[in-house]
Amino acid sequence: MGVLAVAVGATGIAVGQLRGEPTAPGAAPSRVASASADLRFLRRDAPAGTTVVDTAGTVLATLTDGARTATIDGPQRTFAEPQFGGAPVTTRVWVRLMPHEWRAGAEDEPWFRPWLQENLGSTAPDVLASAAEYLDGAPEQRDAEGVRKGGDARFGPPGPNGGPSPENSDFYDYLGIGWRFPDKQARRPDPERYGAVDCSGFVRLVYGYRAGYPLLATEKPGAGLPRRARAMAEVGPGTVVLPDTGVPPTNVGALQAGDLLFFDLDEAPDRRMDHVAVYLGRDDRGQPRFVSSRRRADGPTLGDLGGTSVLDDGGHYARSFRAAKRL
Numbered sequence: 001m002g003v004l005a006v007a008v009g010a011t012g013i014a015v016g017q018l019r020g021e022p023t024a025p026g027a028a029p030s031r032v033a034s035a036s037a038d039l040r041f042l043r044r045d046a047p048a049g050t051t052v053v054d055t056a057g058t059v060l061a062t063l064t065d066g067a068r069t070a071t072i073d074g075p076q077r078t079f080a081e082p083q084f085g086g087a088p089v090t091t092r093v094w095v096r097l098m099p100h101e102w103r104a105g106a107e108d109e110p111w112f113r114p115w116l117q118e119n120l121g122s123t124a125p126d127v128l129a130s131a132a133e134y135l136d137g138a139p140e141q142r143d144a145e146g147v148r149k150g151g152d153a154r155f156g157p158p159g160p161n162g163g164p165s166p167e168n169s170d171f172y173d174y175l176g177i178g179w180r181f182p183d184k185q186a187r188r189p190d191p192e193r194y195g196a197v198d199c200s201g202f203v204r205l206v207y208g209y210r211a212g213y214p215l216l217a218t219e220k221p222g223a224g225l226p227r228r229a230r231a232m233a234e235v236g237p238g239t240v241v242l243p244d245t246g247v248p249p250t251n252v253g254a255l256q257a258g259d260l261l262f263f264d265l266d267e268a269p270d271r272r273m274d275h276v277a278v279y280l281g282r283d284d285r286g287q288p289r290f291v292s293s294r295r296r297a298d299g300p301t302l303g304d305l306g307g308t309s310v311l312d313d314g315g316h317y318a319r320s321f322r323a324a325k326r327l
Helices: 112-119 127-132 171-175 199-210 229-234 316-320
Strands: 005-008 040-044 049-053 059-064 069-080 089-097 148-150 239-242 260-263 275-282 288-294 299-301 321-326
Touching: 069 127, 089 127, 089 275, 127 199, 127 275, 148 171, 171 199, 199 229, 199 275, 199 288, 229 260, 229 275, 229 321, 275 316, 316 321
Parallel strands: none
Antiparallel strands: 005 069, 040 049, 049 059, 059 069, 069 089, 239 321, 260 275, 260 321, 275 288, 288 299
């Protein structure tokens, strides 16, 4: 077991102390304004969306048209995996799901102000904190029914004849429970894959099971996140932030924490995506860093084991990076 380091604010709250589903606001005070205060909602382009600022001009939230993901200013925290190298990510950005996709003028809809008020300054686990709860050395967490909802995740069992583990570990395999999807299809966990998630299974675990984003059983289009990275990129929901042009995007500054990143690692002639990651933001060296589940690290990592987890260093993942979406 390695050492997992995730700290929040000046009090140094460890990730193992942030318990529970991300449904209730934290008790910590916030420096941000109340949602009932005199806020301004500024429209922006590329991608289209709305920036929420207070009377002092402080950015409180960023909302993107066609996406449920919102980034919210909150207490500073640091994500790090020192045992695997790479710089830590220190950020004030918290990533949360809105109950509806954003659109121009949604600030006047009845659901928005109460939602914003609940989430401004909240330290309840968000998408990034939930992702960190599966890194190497993360402590085990169980819900009231005894389901292991968090803790160090592996990639999967060895393949045939001791070969590499195939990418067949979904979120329900990690949890060890059966799952019925909205289309009435049901899946049962593979006992050999208990506690394991592949790259897309990790995204579905964090965004779907933990954050509540709808999930699909297959790779077909539908109102939810499909099973595989290629389907997430091609037919999955969300707003395209960086389109696939066949080469690594250069305008990574358009990314925001929580975005899904897509990679063509095998560089096969079909040019289809075969890896997906969650963007964390700029690390303490100023490089764009992500977290994903991979074989070489035997599970989710934001460190540099099996390839640097950054988009701008010319490494294997940087060369294979192709597109990004915002859920």
